Amino acid sequence: MKSLFRLLLVLLPCIILLANEPSLIEFTLEDQFGHIHHTSHYAGKVIVMIAADKGGSTYNEEWADAIGKAMAEHIDSGSLQFMPVADLAIVPSFVRGLVMKMLPSDPESMVLLDWEGLFTEAYMLKPDATNILVFNTHTQLVLQEQGRELDNQKLDLILRTLGSLFATKTTP
Numbered sequence: 001m002k003s004l005f006r007l008l009l010v011l012l013p014c015i016i017l018l019a020n021e022p023s024l025i026e027f028t029l030e031d032q033f034g035h036i037h038h039t040s041h042y043a044g045k046v047i048v049m050i051a052a053d054k055g056g057s058t059y060n061e062e063w064a065d066a067i068g069k070a071m072a073e074h075i076d077s078g079s080l081q082f083m084p085v086a087d088l089a090i091v092p093s094f095v096r097g098l099v100m101k102m103l104p105s106d107p108e109s110m111v112l113l114d115w116e117g118l119f120t121e122a123y124m125l126k127p128d129a130t131n132i133l134v135f136n137t138h139t140q141l142v143l144q145e146q147g148r149e150l151d152n153q154k155l156d157l158i159l160r161t162l163g164s165l166f167a168t169k170t171t172p
Contacts, residue, residue, distance in 0.1 A: 024139035025122045029085075029112045032103040037112055039139070042081055046074070046165050047135040048158075051085035051119050055128030060084065062150050063130050070159050074166055084110065087125060089117030134161050 024047065026039050048067060050060050064082060074080035091099050096115070103111055114120070125131040126146040132154075134143040143161045145154045 022123070022141045024135050024141070025118060027118055029114060029118075031110045031112055032100060033107065033110065035110070042083060042135075043139060044137055045079060045081040046137055046162065047081050047083050047133075047139070048162070049083040049085055049119070049131075049133040049135070051087060051114075051123075051125055051131045051133070052129065053087040053090070053120075053125075053127050056126070056130050056148070057086065059130040059148050059150075063132060063147070063155075066150055066155055067132075067158060067162075071162055074162070079166065080162070083112065085112045085114050085119050087117060087120045088113055088115050089120060091115070132158055134158065134165075136165055 024039055024042065028036060028038050030036055048071075050064055052060055064084070068075060068082070071080050075082070086103070088096075088099060119125060123131070123133060123141070123144060129146040129148055132143075132145045132147075133141060136142050142165070143158065145158060147154050
């Protein structure tokens with residue numbers, strides 16, 4: 001009985017995810033350079049969201065580099081868009097300036113600032129981990145993974161999922 005209960009606890013998030021067929025939430029967020037980003041900016045593209053809180057952000061670059069190298073052709077063509085998100089919901093307002101100084105200053109390293117925890121709430125993001133979400137061109141969530149250090153099995157699943165989205169020309 002206990003093992004059945006544990007199995008249900010493990011499978012419940014997957015069942016909920018499949019039942020709700022989630023899509024990219026409506027949002028308007030600023031990046032660290034003051035540029036405004038809307039949901040509509042990502043329409044028509046395959047999206048790889050890499051989201052983390054402070055504890056998980058250590059691993060973001062490793063995951064992004066691995067995915068980016070494998071998918072360079074699609075990034076260069078503009079058909080694949082990375083969407084980095086910093087979950088900053090627990091940051092007190094009086095510390096926000098300090099947090100802003102810790103973010104990358106390179107314009108190529110834009111990060112969406114989620115001060116309200118919109119994405120964490122919508123997708124039940126795991127704290128202290130890199131959360132990787134893949135959305136098809138219709139902004140439907142097709143894969144969600146979490147990890148810390150690069151995991152080759154998870155990376156392979158992410159790359160196979162992305163490959164299938166580009167192979168079909170019409171995404172599910």
